[in-house]
Amino acid sequence: MGASILPDLGAEILIPVCAVIGIAFSLVQWVLVSKVKLSPGRDLGSSGNNGAGGKNGYADYLIEEEEGLNDHNVVLKCAEIQSAISEGATSFLFTEYQYVGIFMVAFAILIFLFLGSVEGFSTKSQPCTYDQSKMCKPALATAAFSTISFLLGAVTSVVSGFLGMKIATYANARTTLEARKGVGKAFITAFRSGAVMGFLLAANGLLVLFIAINLFKLYYGDDWGGLFEAITGYGLGGSSMALFGRVGGGIYTKAADVGADLVGKVERNIPEDDPRNPAVIADNVGDNVGDIAGMGSDLFGSYAESSCAALVVASISSFGINHELTPMLYPLIISSVGIIVCLITTLFATDFFEIKAVKEIEPSLKRQLIISTVLMTVGIGIVSWIALPSSFTIFNFGEQKAVKNWQLFLCVAVGLWAGLIIGFVTEYYTSNAYSPVQDVADSCRTGAATNVIFGLALGYKSCIIPIFAIAGSIFVSFSFAAMYGIAVAALGMLSTIATGLAIDAYGPISDNAGGIAEMAGMNHRIRERTDALDAAGNTTAAIGKGFAIGSAALVSLALFGAFVSRAAISTVDVLTPKVFIGLLVGAMLPYWFSAMTMKSVGSAALKMVEEVRRQFNTIPGLMEGSAKPDYATCVKISTDASIKEMIPPGALVMLTPLVVGIFFGVETLSGVLAGSLVSGVQIAISASNTGGAWDNAKKYIEAGASEHARALGPKGSDAHKAAVIGDTIGDPLKDTSGPSLNILIKLMAVESLVFAPFFATHGGLLFKIFVKSAVKIFPSKGLTMTLMYDELMIMVNLENSIILDYNDKAWIIEHRRKKGAFLIRNYFPFLKTQEAKTSLRPLSPPIAIFGSKPQFLSAKLAMVSLPSLHQSPLKPSLVLLSSSSPSSPPFLQSLSFPSTTKRLPLRSSKPLHVKCSSTTPTSEPDPHLIRPVCILKIAIIGFGNYGQFLAKTLVSQGHKVLAHSRSDYSHIAKKLGVSFFLNPHDLCEQHPEVILFCTSIISTEQVLKTLPLQRLKRSTLFVDVLSVKEFAKNLLLEVLPRDFDIICSHPMFGPQSAKQSWKDLFFVYEKVRIGNESSRVQRCEDFLGIFQCEGCKMVEMSCTEHDRFAAGSQFMTHTVGRVLDMLGLESTPINTKGYETLLDLVENTCGDSFDLYYGLFLYNRSALEMLERLDLAFDALRNELFGRLHRVVRKQLFENGGKGKSLQDISHQNGAALASSSNALRSRDVVVPYEFKGKMSESFDESSKLKLAIVGFGNFGQFLAKTLTHQGHSVLAYSRSDYSDVARKLGVSFFSDANDLCEEHPEVILLCTSILSTEKVLKSLPLQRLKRSTLFVDVLSVKEFPKNLFLQHLPSDFDILCTHPMFGPESGKNGWNGLPFVFDKVRIGSDERRVARCNSFLDAFAREGCRMVEMTCVEHDWHAAGSQFITHTMGRVLEKLELESTPINTKGYETLLKLVENTAGDSFELYYGLFMYNVNAMEQLERMDFAFESLKKQLFGRLHGVLRKELFGNSEKYEVLQEKSHEQNGAAFSSSPGSVKIS
Secondary structure, eight states: OOOOSSOHHHHHHHHHHHHHHHHHHHHHHHHHHHTSOOSOSSGGGTTTTSSSOSTTOTTSOOOOOTTSOOHHHHHHHHHHHHHHHHHHHHHHHHHHHHHHHHHHHHHHHHHHHHHHGGGTTOOSOEEOSSOTTSEEOOHHHHHHHHHHHHHHHHHHHHHHHHHHHHHHHHHHHHHHHHHTTOHHHHHHHHHHHHHHHHHHHHHHHHHHHHHHHHHHHHHHTTOHHHHHHHHHHHHHHHHHHHHHHHHHHHHHHHHHHHHHIIIIIIISOOOTTOTTOTTHHHHHHHIIIIIIIIHHHHHHHHHHHHHHHHHHHHHTSHHHHTTOHHHHTHHHHHHHHHHHHHHHHHHIIIIISOOOSGGGHHHHHHHHHHHHHHHHHHHHHHHHHHHSOSEEEEEETTEEEEEEHHHHHHHHHHHHHHHHHHHHHHHHHHOTTSHHHHHHHHGGGGOHHHHHHHHHHHHHHTTHHHHHHHHHHHHHHHHHHHHHHHHHHHHHHHTTHHHHHHHHHHHHHHHHHHHHHHHTTOOHHHHHHHHHHHHHHHHHHHHHHHHHHHHHHHHHHHHHHHHHHHTTOOOOOTTSHHHHHHHHHHHHHHHHHHHHHHHHHHHHHHHHHHHHHHHHHHSTTTTTTSSOOOHHHHHHHHHHHHHHHTHHHHHHHHHHHHHHHHHHOHHHHHHHHHHHHHHHHHHHHHHHHHHHHHHHHHHHHHHOOSHHHHHTOSTTSHHHHHHHHHHHHHHHIIIIIHHHHHHHHHHHHHHHHHHHHHHHHHOOHHHHHHHTTOOOBOOSSSEEEEEOOBTOEEEEOSSSOEEEETTTSOOOEEEOSSTTOEEEOSOOOOOSSHHHHHHOOOOSSOEEEOOSSBOOOOOOOEEEOOOOSSSOOOOOSEEETTTTOTTSOHHHHTBOOOTTSOOOOOBOOOOEEEEEOOBOOOSSOOGGGOSOTTOOEEEEEOOSHHHHHHHHHHHHTTOEEEEEOSSOOHHHHHHHTOEEESSHHHHHTTOOSEEEEOOOHHHHHHHHHHSOGGGSOTTOEEEEOOSOOHHHHHHHHHHSOTTSEEEEEEEOOOTTTTSSOOTTOEEEEEEEEOOSSHHHHHHHHHHHHHHHHTTOEEEEOOHHHHHHHHHHTHHHHHHHHHHHHHTTOOOOTTOOHHHHHHHHHHHHHHTSOHHHHHHHHHTOTHHHHHHHHHHHHHHHHHHHHHHTOOHHHHIIIIITOHHHHHHHHHHHHHHHHHHHHHTTSTTSOSSOOOOHHHHHGGGOSGGGOOEEEEEOOSHHHHHHHHHHHHTTOEEEEEOSSOOHHHHHHHTOEEESSHHHHHHTOOSEEEEOOOTTTHHHHHHHSOGGGSOTTOEEEEOOSOOHHHHHHHHHHSOTTSEEEEEEEOOOTTTTTTOOTTOEEEEEEEEOOSSHHHHHHHHHHHHHHHTTTOEEEEOOHHHHHHHHHHTHHHHHHHHHHHHHTTOOOOTTOOHHHHHHHHHHHHHHTSOHHHHHHHHHTOHHHHHHHHHHHHHHHHHHHHHHHTOOHHHHIIIIISOHHHHHHHHHHHHOOOOOOTTSTTOOOOO
16 A cells, blocks of 8 residues: 655644744734724825835825815724724623633533543543454543543634634724725735634644644554544534534624614615614624624634544544554645645735726635635645555445545545535625626515515525535545545535635625725715625625535534444434434424524514614714714623523534433434434525625615616615615524524534444433333234343243344244244254253244234233342343233243243343234144245355355255255265255256355356356345455456345354354355345345354454455464474373364364465465565574574583483384374373372371472462462472562461571472573582482473483482473463373382372372373473474464454464463563473474475465466456555454454
8 A cells, every 4th residue: 555655754744834834924914904004194104105015005195085084083083983893892702702611611521421421430441442452542531532622622713713803803994994095905905804814713723633633642642543533522612612603693793784774774764884873883893703703613613523524534544543644634734735725825816916996806806716726626636645645445334445545635626626616606696796696686676575585596596506516525525435535525625714714704804894984984985995895705705605514514424424433323224213203303403593593683683673763763963963872782782682692592503412312312313413414504505695695686786886786776765675675684594594504514413423422322311211111012914022122031932942032043033924924933042041951942843823814912011120230139031911911812922931041131222123923823834834934045056065064054944955066966965955966057047046155266266157147047146155255256246247146255164163053153244245125135134144043253344354354364373273284293191281272273274175275375465474474473483592592501401411312212212102092092191190099099198298398489389389288288488589478378488598498308399490590599409408318309391401400410319200280370270180290200219108208299289180191201301392392382473473363263263362372471481491401392493494384385386476467466456455454454343233342
């Protein structure tokens, strides 16, 4: 797959640098705007015309206006109005933020409590959601960090809105003053002011998110899934604040606007923004708190949520799994490049081109959109090239989808251009330069009613193209990159957010500038210029709303997908009642929300109208302009109304996911989210465009720019009044309800995502309560009994008893599709208790129940109780309350639930559907109907060992089995009850429903191509059982016509490993292609049910994932088994448990053909990698051994030991006798064991108790001491380390001085030191202080070395016994019974007392059940090289490979994992001793090396380069899938009902 070109460090530098550049650019723009002074005087131009003049004109003198006011008065008046607007806006926002702050803290606490309770506030790490084999941070950490990120997002959103408002109120008056110089100067000032807000918000949002990710990473480390789940709180915080900002600001501005327009323009016929209107200040304040602060928070929320949605999906894709930081930060890099692109684009509006006429304003703004989109497309292409690998995988509802970097580029580009399309469509329907708005204006000739009708029709019609654009971008994005593609498509729409915000903010600033010009009494030409700016601003604001709504739809869908995955919902089925009621409620929510917001605007506007009327009627001289209106009262009305009225709509949005999730569960909540998304987008688009069209229709009439507009009349005409009414109606639509709806759909989705773990764990309370009282039987053609709990055991008593166990087996009672028949499956499941095993027996033949007259059955309730964990009386486990009802058929009357069954905890809410007969059984059932309902006609192609093995079970379950093979197996088939066909044409003409391929890997393609497919039914299901899946999948897809169904499966067992049972063995499958017809789907489920009913662990997994795991498990298992087989391993009299597992592995693998193993190697590219890694691991282990090997020591040990050489020869002679019986006598003594129990037990008394001194009181010494003291022996101990505390607890006398120990005159000295320190310790013992007849015993794992050491250093008076207890604290923790104890009486005195002492010591082990084996030290070491040394060597080689458990472990692979676990716990000193002090070890090492090389040569000898090129060189798709298997190690099989949790 390769890595990204941009290194991780480069990405971590690029993102903050771009953010800082954006902040710096916004400050530069602010400095340029600030050069327009609000203080009076002509010193403004004192710098002259040198350098500062030109088209931006900041050093130009103000133009003297015609109305006679000088500059001094104009500037003062503008400054006064600007100050009033700023103070009003600031006062409102501070009041709003006080209420919102309380909510923010309360909701943060709620997030922490809900998410923390998912795992009971546990601080322990838990298995990861998407990869159960890995451990992730606890839910409490996710709760804490989600809370922090929520607060971060909320604060950032609040700051973004507040800064936007301050910038807008700072620039509005300056725009008014600049309008006196010309429309170009005013445009530049307004646009630069908007750019300050746009760049500041985009850069701050990016920088805060980037810093949060890096800070959270300090705790989460490699747990990127948990990290980015916690980061989702950032989007939730941003959107929740945006909701209150949009709703509160929208109510404020529209209440004032509607009040001012209705009384001022309609009733009093005064101009808009006339200073005599008491609501005019409130109206202008509203433009800033609603259209600026609210809009800023809204777009910040969209940006934060789209980034979080993309990051969450990426964290569980290959980016997150492989910890590729640069691709992981791809969404942030897009936003970073977007800042640079927008910076360049802004210069086109402010520096490269000059606006000289009104008609150039709108084209200039549209140019901004086009230029930014084109440049961003190039930028996205560059980013996708340098920041993404050439190919990677994306999480797609439980699977990993292969994606190329160019595909992801197209996803972002599609979103970007879809946004532009939406923008231009919005502009077409809302700009008065085009016919739709002109038609609306023309309809005003006949009054307000027709104006409203035309406006509504325009809004509805304007949905068509944007919805197609959104749908198209969704389809393309999802096809290329699943939900991640949709998330980055949304990010593509928002990638030019800085430019979009600049254009959006420009509109309200221009509107305010016009209001200030009117209130300051400036010339009408100034107002015309500001109105032109405002008209263009209205259009661009509508374009901005279109962007926001389109991106909200994509973001919500991406968040919805993340929620479905995180809540572990396999499918959202609209036919399920839970989901469908959610759809209906969700589709209703936007209407409810819109009704609340519009009524809120209406209520507030009503109070405003009454107040404005009161002032006009009660303040003398107000209409004449000689009195000043009471602006403050109107501002207070808007403030109080908006604060009060924003709470109910906000509560509706915030509480809906919580209420639905807690009480109705995640399925219903998924329906609510889908319904709100679908309806919310339509309403939002139509509302925004309708309102925008009405507003610009009014401005079209007022401007009178065309003959048609002038014909509609001047201001105050009937047409104009009708247009004002339409504008008034449209105000809450376009500025309150419409923009808030996109927050509704986003906020509900991100809130559901954040709380998904809580809902999945504790949600659905009402449904749980509803079904808690358990089983209901409903009258229908086939009665259905639904049990809502996992692991519920039900007993059904008929003529023959049978058990229903939902967790392990099932589903016994099934409905027959024909003639109303029902059947109890012929199946004997696993039973939980011994009593149940003896009382139940399998049903044969199956019992069928028939009948023709359905009877009505009253509902019957069953009580289900959960066993108490405390001491309390047990309640009934499951009882039918009215099973004896006379209206019940006999079948149901016989239902009972014996107390012998084991009570199990009732968990989950997964239903078990048991279908029972609703009819009375006839006394004589139709014999033709006594057969399984789900019987299949299955044809096995390839009837060798494995085909016969499967056929036995298929026949036993009642299926009709056919078979074909090139060899004649007719006699075997006849015994099994299988119809055999030598000719494939004859077989295919039987029209089997399922073709089951059991051929070898090598011959599969040839056999498949020889089948006469034309003779089969076109809907036949093809199934393979090969051990490699990607090859089989591609082959079937290539050869089979599209009409055929395909399942690729792998039963991970065979005749040897499953000879007892298939229970708990893995069955891996992928439904490659299954038709939509219910019969074909059911056939697929029936086939899989064959294996599920046998107890297999069903694992649904893609072929690519299977092959990745197969390389790590099956191939490794077979390789190790064949290497060991080449060594000719044989059972010894002293097999350890580890060596026994190796022998079992050889036995299991040697029965498989080399073709099978060769297929694993040839058709799975990952196998070559594993082979190379195994080779490197073996070399590394040898180097580690040889690096520590000192030739001098080995020379001292072996070169001069001629005796050792002769003993080795003896061992070879003895080996011949052992080999002849080893295969038949696994783990049995081939030499006569010493019968201690028979000789010693009878006379064992106090005199038999010994005084033993253990020298070396480490783990093994303490392990032996426990048993020896328990038997009553007196135990002393000595060690160089202080173990006095441990010894005291064990009842052992501890000595830190060897002299003190020896002076106690122990009868037996038991050396439990390490191999390397034995000689040194022995030489340090004061032997002169011991009795001369003392017995010395060692327990080392090599024997020839201590034997020679004792003989060399101990005086001839001492007795010597060399022993090896072939167990330790781990393998002997449950008792020593049956474990081998090897000994050699090297030198025992002839005195009867010394012989008895030796026997007493050995009896200590015999009494514990050890298998006593008397064997020479030479023989021991020969066998040890073949068992212990081989075991440890293989364990350490595999340990270097870092083998990990997979979701599909075979028994052989489990053996390897246990071997690694057992050997990894032993020190390297022990292993080194086995090598160093055993001359035979070197020979075994060389033999292993030779065996491995021989195996490789055997493999490579059969490998043909041409064949490998055909398999891997020409299939680009297969390359991608194989590369994917190299990169990822996680399995996405959570969607499977039989998913297996790996602990």
